[in-house]
Amino acid sequence: MKTKMNTIRELKDFLILWSTQALSSLGSGMTGFALVLWSYGQSGSALTTALLTVCSYAPYVLMSVLSGAVSDRWNKKITMLVCDFFAAACTVTVLLLLKTDMLRVWHLYVLNALNGLMSTFQQPAADVSTTLLLPKKHFQKVGALRSFSGSLVSILTPVLASAVYTLLGLDAVILIDLATFLTAFLALLFFIRIPNENGKKLQESVGDTVRAGLRYLKRHKGVFHIMLFLAAINFTASVYEAALPALIIPHPLGGENALGVQRTATGVAMLLGSLIALKSKTPRSRVRVVCNTLLLSMCTENFLLALGHRPWLWAVGAVLGWISIPLMNTNLDALLRSYIPVDMQGRVYAARNTFQFFTIPLGYLAGGYLVDRVYEPFMAQKTGTWLNAVFGTGKSSGAALLFFCIAFLGIITCLIFRKDKRIWELEK
Numbered sequence: 001m002k003t004k005m006n007t008i009r010e011l012k013d014f015l016i017l018w019s020t021q022a023l024s025s026l027g028s029g030m031t032g033f034a035l036v037l038w039s040y041g042q043s044g045s046a047l048t049t050a051l052l053t054v055c056s057y058a059p060y061v062l063m064s065v066l067s068g069a070v071s072d073r074w075n076k077k078i079t080m081l082v083c084d085f086f087a088a089a090c091t092v093t094v095l096l097l098l099k100t101d102m103l104r105v106w107h108l109y110v111l112n113a114l115n116g117l118m119s120t121f122q123q124p125a126a127d128v129s130t131t132l133l134l135p136k137k138h139f140q141k142v143g144a145l146r147s148f149s150g151s152l153v154s155i156l157t158p159v160l161a162s163a164v165y166t167l168l169g170l171d172a173v174i175l176i177d178l179a180t181f182l183t184a185f186l187a188l189l190f191f192i193r194i195p196n197e198n199g200k201k202l203q204e205s206v207g208d209t210v211r212a213g214l215r216y217l218k219r220h221k222g223v224f225h226i227m228l229f230l231a232a233i234n235f236t237a238s239v240y241e242a243a244l245p246a247l248i249i250p251h252p253l254g255g256e257n258a259l260g261v262q263r264t265a266t267g268v269a270m271l272l273g274s275l276i277a278l279k280s281k282t283p284r285s286r287v288r289v290v291c292n293t294l295l296l297s298m299c300t301e302n303f304l305l306a307l308g309h310r311p312w313l314w315a316v317g318a319v320l321g322w323i324s325i326p327l328m329n330t331n332l333d334a335l336l337r338s339y340i341p342v343d344m345q346g347r348v349y350a351a352r353n354t355f356q357f358f359t360i361p362l363g364y365l366a367g368g369y370l371v372d373r374v375y376e377p378f379m380a381q382k383t384g385t386w387l388n389a390v391f392g393t394g395k396s397s398g399a400a401l402l403f404f405c406i407a408f409l410g411i412i413t414c415l416i417f418r419k420d421k422r423i424w425e426l427e428k
Contacts, residue, residue: 013192014133014142020187021126022149024084027180029157031091033263034165034173036245037256039105046246046399047368048105053241054361055109056116061361063120064353066210076125076132077194081185083122088181090115095174123353124346129194131342143333147326148274155267158260213347216340217355222426223339223348226290226332227356229417233294234356236410238363239370240302240403246371247305247399248314254396258311265315266322273326286331287427291418293324298410306404309392339426367402375402 040049090111097103134142164173217224248254248262283289301321304313340348375398382388391400417423 020184024184027177030161033161050242050364050368055112059117079125143330144278151270158263235359239367242367250395265318269319269322293328295414302407
């Protein structure tokens with residue numbers, strides 16, 4: 001008991017930050033889920049819905065290297081507070097447009113782009129703040145806690161968002177989001193002190209700071225290659241996310257509730273995976289864990305989504321596909337935090353956001369385009385063929401065929417990078 005109390009005291013500031021930010025993430029997730037339902041109901045197009053995420057990630061990718069330089073120079077707490085405030089202002093704008101009956105899908109594109117810009121500066125500051133608040137011995141434990149909260153948010157988001165959206169409307173979802181934001185904002189403002197990592201301001205220019213982050217990646221090929229590995233996985237995962245509503249919502253046995261069930265199953269799987277990660281000992285090889293867990297994910301869910309044709313099989317696929325992801329995230333997070341010096345983390349994490357996440361908007365665009373313009377028209381021409389027996393009929397059959405294809409893409413990606421010697425050098 002004494003050891004546990006000492007641990008809690010050591011993690012006090014982190015626990016306040018973690019819990020309140022998780023609550024705010026729940027509110028933001030509910031709004032995001034409700035806006036997907038609203039936009040798909042307005043257009044019925046996978047590409048239109050996917051563009052919401054594209055607009056969020058485009059500034060995040062384009063500006064991340066610069067934001068890391070800023071993060072290493074600016075006060076972390078003030079950066080997080082300012083970015084959160086402007087993100088909340090965007091949410092208020094959505095509410096005002098909705099209440100005046102002026103909200104259109106293109107408004108969401110603009111506001112999502114502004115939100116993405118705020119995340120570009122907020123995320124490196126939050127990542128470095130977490131490192132500064134923690135003794136190194138707690139890195140794996142805290143990684144598991146972050147996965148746990150993310151999983152819990154994933155479980156609650158579709159359930160609460162669907163219920164509130166159906167019963168009370170989009171404006172009620174947004175009001176909940178604003179209430180959770182205010183809680184997190186006040187906790188960060190008044191109750192959390194983030195130490196200065198080096199006690200002095202950087203004297204180098206922003207350009208020199210950016211170049212320092214890029215030089216670090218050039219010298220440390222293992223870090224760069226693992227970013228490229230995750231970039232390739234993120235492309236497949238983004239195609240998945242873009243195509244998922246087009247598979248489940250128009251399916252004869254699907255609909256919005258079925259999408260919510262599948263999302264909830266994903267969250268339950270990640271919650272269980274987080275508990276496993278929390279109880280797991282430090283593995284002999286973190287790189288092996290990262291590679292094997294991603295391979296397991298790619299080998300399971302996409303095939304069941306493509307061939308299952310039943311909501312319960314989609315849910316089983318979600319469990320198999322996502323239960324190992326928290327273990328992957330925990331080991332990847334501990335690997336990078338231990339390897340990269342803290343005074344370089346803001347710049348390196350920001351560069352990571354560019355190199356690792358630039359494939360996400362590309363994946364969403366590709367997923368939306370392939371469903372609407374390639375796979376659905378192709379399947380519409382194959383009525384009465386063996387393809388209908390395998391992938392179904394109607395509007396969702398094209399999305400099912402796409403999931404079958406991306407399953408092989410994910411497996412091949414994992415097998416290629418598993419043989420990358422540079423990645424294995426991170427363990428030396």
